[in-house]
Amino acid sequence: MENVALAFLDGNEIRELSRLKAGQDDVQFITIKDADGERIYQRGLVFLFYIALKELMPEIKFRVIHSLSHGIYVEADPPEAIHENDLVLIERRMHELVRQAIPFTKKEMTIPEAKAIYAAEGLLYKNEIIDYKRMKKVTMYQCRDYHHYFYGYMVPDTSFIKDFEIVYYAPGFILRHPTPAHPSSVPPFVEQAKTHAIHMEAEHWGRLMEVETVRDLNTKIRQGQDRELIQVQEALHEKKIAQIADDILRQKKRIILISGPSSSGKTTFAQRLKIQLMTSGVTPASISLDNYFVDRVDTPLDEHGEYDFETIEALDLTLLNRHLRDLLQEKPVHLPVFDFISGTKSFSAEPFQLGPEQPLILEGIHALNERLSSGVFQKDKYKIYVSALTVLNLDEHNRIPTTDNRLLRRIVRDHRTRGYSAADTIARFASVRKGEDRHIFPFQENADAIFNSALDYELAVLKKHALPLLEEITLESPVFYHAKRLKKFLYYFLEIEDETMVPSTSILKEFIGGSSLDV
Incomplete structure (x- = not known):
């Protein structure tokens, strides 16, 4: 599977591979090892499931909710x-369809033609979203007598979706598949119970607010209900941060460790958590992990022979843990100050010391890795994972990846x-994602609390900022397809x-500007 071409770059x-000309071998193929290849594979898998379900249980509908x-x-x-026994039959039917190599045929049609097909196949919810399409043509895929719209490209036929499994995970199930990090087969199952719980909490609130898809959000905006939506979403964020602060105080935690992927809003979260702790008479201190780098000459090298500043071995863990133990005992320490020009560290002349029961906040990519704070007892530590776990989808079968929101x-x-x-940022993002996969995501389930920084309304605000920057990227750019x-x-x-409806303390203000916090 890992070397099977799913599409190509022209x-x-x-x-799509259907457009590959005979003898055209000077192209770059996209496989499951690529992020775009994984997206293509997922779409094929969802369509395959849709067909099998239609054949076996034609009255049943389903919703794609989030990655897990x-x-x-x-x-x-x-x-x-759908019961667990039903999933066994559905998976068996899917494998039968794979062996038949049934083509996925791309068809272009007018919006009225698409709406007629949606009505015939019971996909009425799609009628509203296509009204917002910029182009007046709709691209749809057909497999046998079944039609469906998918946001993005598709594999040529069902035989390309060889590797998958369905795991019953009440009240739903997981369509599992190979990934760029594990391309040869479906990777071993690793439960992400805490992450799932946070996703479902956001899903619950989206359902209560009647904002589960883009069409729901557009309806709120069109009807002038966006102000109320923003107020409720921001209040939910504040409530969650207050609950985390109360939990820290109740357990008398002293070392607060915050981590999360790029652009998850960690800086704003840390500031707002500090404020919530201060409302209870506790003022946390903070130190920067950037000052705990080992000297440049001792920095490990990556596979290309370059300094690897992202690996945990780039930090002086011995010094850090000695300082953390001393600070918990309210002993004074002289904090390091790292000089990024010379690649060496010196130490501050003024001693740093925690007060009685005063907590300390540390933020960094390795904060949830137990090695970072191995010298501190678990009873003293509180780990927080922050990420924008988007639950708003385009429609019931097309999800918005959390990585796109963060990008x-x-x-x-x-x-x-x-x-x-925008081209600069997109070009760098692949290496950013690689670091996240290696240093952050494997440890997210270690968190004592997970804060979902996504806001259901945020893409409607980000659009006017991001779209002009994306429009500047021309076909000549290597990131054009992104x-x-x-x-x-x-x-x-x-x-x-x-944008005045967005409060100045919002996570979103960290990105669009206008934050009243020190971000």
């Missing part, structure tokens, strides 16, 4: 409509604060024009 655009445990978490509507945040922030173009994908789904969103 210049700087992704093309190297797969996609799905629920029937209602959840109890858009980063594009907007990097342009505003560093002057980077920009094209991001633009395509942003076009579906109505914009929230009045």
